[in-house]
Amino acid sequence: MLSGPRIVRLYDSTIPSGNAYKVHLALAHLEQSVDVIDLNILAQPSETRSEAFLDKNPNGRIPLAELSDGSFLPESNAILLYLLESTRFVPSDPVERARMLGWLFFEQYSHERFIAVLKFWTYWGGLEKKRPEEVSEWRTQGQAALNVMETHLRARPFFSGPEYGAADIALFAYTQSAADIGLDVSALAELPRWLDRVRSQPGYVPMKPDPLGCAPACT
Numbered sequence: 474m475l476s477g478p479r480i481v482r483l484y485d486s487t488i489p490s491g492n493a494y495k496v497h498l499a500l501a502h503l504e505q506s507v508d509v510i511d512l513n514i515l516a517q518p519s520e521t522r523s524e525a526f527l528d529k530n531p532n533g534r535i536p537l538a539e540l541s542d543g544s545f546l547p548e549s550n551a552i553l554l555y556l557l558e559s560t561r562f563v564p565s566d567p568v569e570r571a572r573m574l575g576w577l578f579f580e581q582y583s584h585e586r587f588i589a590v591l592k593f594w595t596y597w598g599g600l601e602k603k604r605p606e607e608v609s610e611w612r613t614q615g616q617a618a619l620n621v622m623e624t625h626l627r628a629r630p631f632f633s634g635p636e637y638g639a640a641d642i643a644l645f646a647y648t649q650s651a652a653d654i655g656l657d658v659s660a661l662a663e664l665p666r667w668l669d670r671v672r673s674q675p676g677y678v679p680m681k682p683d684p685l686g687c688a689p690a691c692t
């Protein structure tokens with residue numbers, strides 16, 4: 474990690490959040506621990522929308538890191554990079570580092586906003602409340618993101634350069650649930666191998682389980 478204020482607290486949610494899990498997995502690899510505060514994001518309104526929380530993160534979302542200087546750092550991939558910069562989990566070669574950043578941006582723009590959202594509504598929100606066209610768009614775009622990952626993995630073992638690192642952590646968080654929420658991974662040979670490579674990294678910790686187990690969409 475760079476020299477700078479330490480992360481002392483992580484605002485997480487009571488239900489499993491892949492975005493918060495990214496930070497937990499990075500902390501586990503670094504053998505660090507922080508205080509955790511779990512907020513109820515299923516409450517109406519979500520506890521992340523209270524005035525007190527919005528003062529900390531005007532975007533009203535977890536994960537949120539609290540730093541030792543009293544300031545706050547939102548956005549899972551920004552927290553990930555802050556924790557892992559200058560460690561073996563971020564390439565030092567400028568081009569490899571930029572490519573790794575590319576995968577962090579891909580994760581947020583082309584992957585998370587479809588697969589994470591589909592996962593949330595499948596397990597927790599009630600998919601039937603959403604318009605079928607919207608759900609179908611999440612599935613199409615989520616599947617497309619998995620295909621892009623598969624293509625990359627045919628040539629390289631990881632997304633963070635030659636070694637496992639920050640982009641692998643970010644992409645693993647929701648990709649691990651793709652099959653459970655009904656995305657079709659049967660034609661993707663490299664993706665499951667990469668999931669196993671991530672699970673076999675020293676210090677790997679699993680995400681807290683979805684209490685409902687396999688979602689209705691995959692039965």
Ligand SMILES: N[C@@H](CCC(=O)N[C@@H](CS)C(=O)NCC(=O)O)C(=O)O
Pocket residue numbers: 486490491492493514519521522533534535536547548549550581
């Ligand atoms: N781009 C953000 C997304 C964060 C996000 O969507 N958080 C969800 C939980 S995974 C949340 O806080 N939802 C509660 C709400 O929107 O009120 C990140 O990567 O950290």
